[in-house]
Amino acid sequence: MLLQDKTVVVTGGNSGIGEAIVLAVAAQGANVVVDFVAHPEETSSLIAKVEAAGGHAIGVKADVSRPADLHTMIGKAVDSYGRLDVLINNAGIETRTSLLDTTEADFDKVVAVNLKSAFFATQIAAKQFISQGGGGLVLNISSVHEDWPMPGNIAYCVSKGGVRMLTRTAGVELGPHDIRVVNIAPGAVATPINASTEDDPAKMKQLEAAIPLQRMAQPSDIADVVAFLASGRARYMTATTVVIDGGIMQGSVGL
Template identity: 75%
Template sequence: MGSLDGKSVVVTGGNSGIGKAIVLAMAAEGASVVVDWVAHEDQTEQLLQQVRDAGGKAVGVEADISKADDLHRMMQKAVDEFGRLDVLVNNAGIETRQSLLDTTEEDYDKVMAINMKSAFFASQAAAKRFIDQGDGGLILNISSVHEDWPMPGNIAYCVSKGGMRMLTRTAGVELGPHGVRMVNIAPGAVDTPINESTTSNKDKLGKLQDAIPLRKLAKPDDIADVVVFLASGRSSYMTSTTVVVDGGIMQGSVGL
């Protein structure tokens, strides 16, 4: 038996990078998973088939996660397909790697819509279903060490992750009496396509690895393993907080 047998899960941004690893790991532990797509339906379908070929359950739903109505529809998809909703993973995220002086209004709005607005309204939609079901629920946010650690030259991303931190702290307090928990997971440097400009450059990669006490970047599976642990029920007294998964980088270096 898997640690997530019988649980119904929604993962935003679940068809690539960390999200894909989360979907595969949760499905392998017995969860039934809903994954969204907008422009890459084929990529999502390949992932869903991979889950099914391994004996798991997963469905896709076309949804623009920057729109509250679509997020509510994602949660309803889990209920319609699997009978209930147990866990939401707010994983979707983008960055522009621009400074305060260079960020346009359009770029800022896009980052905030995908990173912060989607997490806010997906959490709202999930929490309402958890409360209606009457037996609690769990919201996990894939944040970043940059919810707390400045990253000059990537300011909109940092602002969005800082907002996610306060969302978790405040909503965790609001929802606690309903048995609904919210926890952030804050990765450090992860070997995903979003970091390809660093991982493909030997000098940049070496500098980054030297700054990490464990001397290596995380793999997406390293983050997915923490998600599975938090969703398994073995973290039932955790809420309104952040779990940092960074190889010690926040302690080992300043100002990367």
């Protein structure tokens, strides 16, 4: 297995892309720490699935926008499994508001969850990697909207643009410590964050027409790539973004 006995932390791990990542890395032998901030019953159900398949997972309730909670999360991973090997910064939110309508509270919340959390989780994980030795990996789940404007969702785009530059700069800074930082930029994925689109046949028809592969991604489409990137087979990749979008950035202007 590609991740046998590796310890992997997944933020926002009990739904959507995060849940699929947990299942994918556990299937490759990883010990998984599932971060969540709500719906503990979903976390318990996910852990039961992992264990039923012969894997190992624990849940940790942590608000990723709070660095103190991130310290607790990383500490729990090390206490439970002896070390940290991979951090996956997956937690994310959006407001679907324009520049003219976004409030200060909207902006602060999106940036705190999407960007501030990734920054400080990367910092905390990097210090753990250095102290234990042997290098490590940070995977950031960003979005095609780190580079592709999405009118009407500006705070989200700004936060994801920051994640892209965090990945590039942290990857350069941490390379001498054998710590890699890689960004994953999904396109449209069938998760709760896109439920309003999925519920509107006209919007779905427009979206699918804009995607060269003619379908919205499933969370497993992203998770399978994440599991590969987390393995030693992607050992020479850092400070870069892997786009998983079905070709939408090449096949359409912004939706």
